[in-house]
Amino acid sequence: MKCPRCKAPDLKPTLIEEYLPAMGCETCHGSLVSLLYYRHWAETQKLASSPDPAATTSSEPVATTDTTTAIVCPKCARVMAKYKLTGTIANRVDVCSTCDEAWLDGGEWELLEALQLSHELPAILTDSWQRRIRREQSEGTRRSILVRMIGEDGTVRVEEFKNWLGRNQHKSHVLAYLYRN
Ligand SMILES: [Zn+2]
Numbered sequence: 001m002k003c004p005r006c007k008a009p010d011l012k013p014t015l016i017e018e019y020l021p022a023m024g025c026e027t028c029h030g031s032l033v034s035l036l037y038y039r040h041w042a043e044t045q046k047l048a049s050s051p052d053p054a055a056t057t058s059s060e061p062v063a064t065t066d067t068t069t070a071i072v073c074p075k076c077a078r079v080m081a082k083y084k085l086t087g088t089i090a091n092r093v094d095v096c097s098t099c100d101e102a103w104l105d106g107g108e109w110e111l112l113e114a115l116q117l118s119h120e121l122p123a124i125l126t127d128s129w130q131r132r133i134r135r136e137q138s139e140g141t142r143r144s145i146l147v148r149m150i151g152e153d154g155t156v157r158v159e160e161f162k163n164w165l166g167r168n169q170h171k172s173h174v175l176a177y178l179y180r181n
Pocket residue numbers: 003004005006007025026027028029030
C-alpha cells in the first residue's frame with residue numbers, strides 16, 4: 001500500500017497510540033487509521049480513563065501538514081472525503097467510507113489531542129458536526145464584515161440589541177418601526 005500523499009513509499013504498520021494500530025508513512029508522517037480499530041480503541045479509552053481536562057489542554061500550536069488537495073484511498077483508489085475538525089482550524093481529515101479508513105496527515109493526531117478531539121472522530125465525521133462548522137463559519141464571516149464596517153463596539157451593540165429583540169414579544173413592531181425610519 002502506497003502513501004496517498006507521497007505516492008512512492010510503502011505504508012508500514014505502526015502504532016499511533018498504545019493499542020491503536022495504523023499504517024504510517026515514514027516520509028510525511030501521515031497515517032492511515034482503520035475506523036473499525038479506532039472506534040474500539042476510543043470506546044475502551046473512554047471506559048478506562050476519566051477525563052482530566054488539565055492534562056490534555058495545550059496552548060502550544062501544533063505543527064501539521066494538512067493535504068489541501070484531494071487524495072485517493074490507498075486501499076481502493078477512490079477519492080477520499082474531507083471532514084473539517086472545527087470552524088477555526090483549516091486541517092481536514094480524509095476519509096474513505098467504503099474502506100472505513102481515515103488518513104491523518106503528519107501532526108494531525110497531535111492536533112486532535114491538543115483540541116481534545118482525539119476520541120471524537122466518529123462525531124466529527126457526522127453530517128451534524130460538519131453542518132455546525134459551516135454554520136459557525138458563515139456566522140463568523142458575517143460578523144467580521146460587520147466589524148469592518150462599524151467596528152467591534154458597534155457590532156457588540158448590534159448583538160445586544162439583536163438578543164434583546166429576539167426575546168421581545170413586540171419584535172415585529174420594533175422591526176417595522178426601524179424599517180420606516
Ligand atoms: Zn507519505
